[in-house]
Amino acid sequence: MNSGTSDFLNASRWIAAFFVVLGHVYHISIANYYQVAHPNLFLRGVNFLGEFGYMAVIVFFVISGFLVGGRIIINFKKKSFSVTDYFVHRFSRIYTVLIPALIIGLILDCLGIVFFNTSGIYNHPEYFYTNPFGNDITKHLGFITFVGNVLQLQTIVVSSLGSNGPLWSLANEWWYYVLFGCCMIAYRSGRLLTRIIVGSLVVAMLAALPLKISLWFVMWGIGVAIAVLDRYWRGWPFLVGAAILVTCLVAVRWISARLWDIEMAPQFAMDLAVALSYSTALVCAKNLKQPLKFGSLHGRLASFSYTVYLVHFPAVVFLAVFMREVLGIGFLRPPGVAAVIYAAGLLAILYGYAWIFAALTEAHTNVIRSRLSKAIPVLIDWTRFLSPQKFFERTYP
Numbered sequence: 001m002n003s004g005t006s007d008f009l010n011a012s013r014w015i016a017a018f019f020v021v022l023g024h025v026y027h028i029s030i031a032n033y034y035q036v037a038h039p040n041l042f043l044r045g046v047n048f049l050g051e052f053g054y055m056a057v058i059v060f061f062v063i064s065g066f067l068v069g070g071r072i073i074i075n076f077k078k079k080s081f082s083v084t085d086y087f088v089h090r091f092s093r094i095y096t097v098l099i100p101a102l103i104i105g106l107i108l109d110c111l112g113i114v115f116f117n118t119s120g121i122y123n124h125p126e127y128f129y130t131n132p133f134g135n136d137i138t139k140h141l142g143f144i145t146f147v148g149n150v151l152q153l154q155t156i157v158v159s160s161l162g163s164n165g166p167l168w169s170l171a172n173e174w175w176y177y178v179l180f181g182c183c184m185i186a187y188r189s190g191r192l193l194t195r196i197i198v199g200s201l202v203v204a205m206l207a208a209l210p211l212k213i214s215l216w217f218v219m220w221g222i223g224v225a226i227a228v229l230d231r232y233w234r235g236w237p238f239l240v241g242a243a244i245l246v247t248c249l250v251a252v253r254w255i256s257a258r259l260w261d262i263e264m265a266p267q268f269a270m271d272l273a274v275a276l277s278y279s280t281a282l283v284c285a286k287n288l289k290q291p292l293k294f295g296s297l298h299g300r301l302a303s304f305s306y307t308v309y310l311v312h313f314p315a316v317v318f319l320a321v322f323m324r325e326v327l328g329i330g331f332l333r334p335p336g337v338a339a340v341i342y343a344a345g346l347l348a349i350l351y352g353y354a355w356i357f358a359a360l361t362e363a364h365t366n367v368i369r370s371r372l373s374k375a376i377p378v379l380i381d382w383t384r385f386l387s388p389q390k391f392f393e394r395t396y397p
Helices: 003-029 041-050 053-074 083-115 143-150 165-188 192-208 217-229 238-256 264-287 295-302 305-325 337-360 362-385 388-395
Strands: none
Touching (some): 003 041, 003 264, 053 264, 083 305, 165 192, 165 217, 165 305
16 A cells, blocks of 8 residues: 555544544534524534534445455455454454443443433433434443444444444444455355355345445445555546545535435435545545655544544543533533634543543554464364364274
8 A cells, every 4th residue: 555545544534533523522512503593604614514424434434445355355366365364353453442432431321320410411312412222321221232232233233332322333334344254255165055155144144234234335345346446547636536525525415414304315325425436535545646744643643543433422421411510511502712612622632532542442452463363273273172073082082
């Protein structure tokens, strides 16, 4: 990967995460745009930017497909495909942060409900937060919900744990890993029976998963395809690709603002446009004539963007209720200087919190991955050693 593509990916990762966080901070810190009779230019601008968070998740899907699936396909002839290595890498990447994030998020929600819920935000957060399983967060903190989130069944069987609604996209991501892994197993296998069994499993999973997960696998697949295309298509100048991306994002934002209840087909079409336009810019990024400015900063901010995404929402809700009940600083403030300072303060605290969290978790992903890579073959050997057949062979040689 050349420096232009690498810099663009790093910038994309942290900027996409920032827009997700910005949207959630906006919805809890500044008065609802649609309830203000005459919104000023500032509120219009903040509302416009704050709604890019969902599109940022689509960008994450494309990046994931590009980096995970695309690299595996490109290197397949050199390295073949190791099922164990693939799932060790995916498991360590997801769960090194996920397990601590679920535990800390649960603690924050419980503390907020017990000590700072006089405003009732944990029972009626619908004005800043939407949960497809219901808006009463206090009903989504049980053991079954926790286990369901560990198993990546949020939005499939259980709700996201507590207030952490952004976990919906992590379920998508995990099942895309599983689907792609199964596709690679079927592809690399030389046995027809294995291909039939694994192919049937893929079809069964696609049918069993919610349509919003199965169909959006296309977005992830676009990232895989663009990684392959990147080797054969020179692309246009980067400014052309960037202009296509910005134009598409603004157009989709403008259209979505005028559709109150977007059905699945129009939503899929808009998300597909976002995925394709970002992919175009990604291919063109290799034509950057010089590295992006502040390249090292992009890298550092991208290094904990996954943690930012995973831990920010329970923290921002807890911070908002704490500041209201203890410091007397109310949320959903009228647009103005005070609201900007309040939102900026929330953002600064959230990023500091996420950076510390990442230093304790995400930064150790490679260590955990290495240990799992060493432990799993040993575990497999012990499983074989303890099998009834091996026991019989050792007892009656």
